[in-house]
Amino acid sequence: MPVPCVRVPTEDGEATRRRLADADLVDGDHTITGEDGFLYIPVTDPAAVPGDLAVVDFDAPERRTQTNPADILGFEPSYERLGDVVIVDEDDPERAQRIADAIVQSDVRARTVVNRASKIKGTERVRDWDVLAGESTESSEARRGLEDEQGESSSTETVHREYGCEFELDIAEVYFSPRLATERHRVVEQVDAGEQAFDMFAGVGPYAVPMAAAGADVVATDINERAIHYLRRNAERNGVADRVTAIAGDVRDLAGDYENWADRVVMNLPHTAEEFLDTAVALAGDDCVLHLYDIQHEDDPYGPAEAAIREAAEPAYDVTVETHRSVRSYAPHELNVVVDARLTRR
Ligand code: SAM
Secondary structure, three states: OOEEEEEEEHHHHHHHHHHHHHOOOEOOOEOOEEEOOEEEEEEOOHHHOOOOOEEEEEOOOEOOOOOOHHHHHOOOOOEEEEOOEEEEOOOOHHHHHHHHHHHHHOOOOOOEEEEEOOOOEOOOOEOOEEEEEOOOOOEHHHHHHHHHHHOOOOOOEEEEEEOOEEEEEEOOOOOOOHHHHHHHHHHHOOOOOOOEEEEOOOOOOOOHHHHHHOOOEEEEEEOOHHHHHHHHHHHHHOOOHHHEEEEEOOHHHHHHHHOOOEEEEEEOOOOOHHHHHHHHHHHEEEEEEEEEEEEEEOOOOOHHHHHHHHHHHOOOEEEEEEEEEEEEEEEOOEEEEEEEEEEEEO
8 A cells, every 4th residue: 555755866875864864754554665776765743844855646565465575676685794894895986885775774784885996905905895884984994093193993893793703803913704604613623622623823722712712722824913913812702712822924924932842733824825835834733633724726735735734744744635625615706715734743
């Protein structure tokens, strides 16, 4: 049945919805609907709507179920979620903004909506973000400076939950990918209580913290001081601070204190991890499993990593590849892979 709705061009939709919401005029019993470039916002009292807005009768569906962004946009947008931050990946800034507005108008839980503004870059593997909706519409980079001065929490900071652990992180300051959750869990499931595990490129701790929760004593290093800041908080948050030693710096400079120490070494720095194999072998105890991540062409995804491990570890160790698997597709014909290799001292 038609109900009174404010009809606005889609691009004005979010601003208008906010105006109407501020005046307590949005009819929550009917769904905001997009059609032919216009948004129809159901209103409770058409007479109270400001005169510059057009009110029409429109067959807005009753709100029996949740409103999805697709109901508003007329197409299914792609996005992923990290805690209460929603991430879109759009080249066209106008399309990105439309999607962000629809996410905010929908019932999707979102404190902030961001768009990828750069590739993952630099040693710390962090990317830039455009904040499209949420507490701030400034670029996250600009905002970060402000926050550091004021000590406030950032619009790009969130808490992500994964296999029973919680990870606090700021996507503008550290690397994090929720897509690796299954792979991380696969590694953590191999951990025995009491073992000594070294995470060379630890980030905010998505391997280190659950390995400690599984009973390992963990040393975790990262060159990004902010990652180590969050890793320490995450170890506290998950009740394993007593089993996690987190150290900021280049792992090559820190490994000296842990030579012959590790039963397990995690090397999650695809593209360059092989350059760190000498360090990994120095860390390895008499019997140690290496988890080496790599990105390779699909024609020979595991050969280069296995050859590099053998070159670094033999003849001091026997090398047995226990598993290799593709973690995910990285680019056309390129795979992100992992090789689990056991090093046994001869
Ligand atoms: N393992 C984490 C995860 O799964 O989220 C982070 C992986 S991220 C791909 C690689 C990490 O290695 C980044 O946090 C980066 O700062 C760190 N890194 C790069 N070079 C390093 C070095 N020489 N020593 C220690 N950490 C380094």
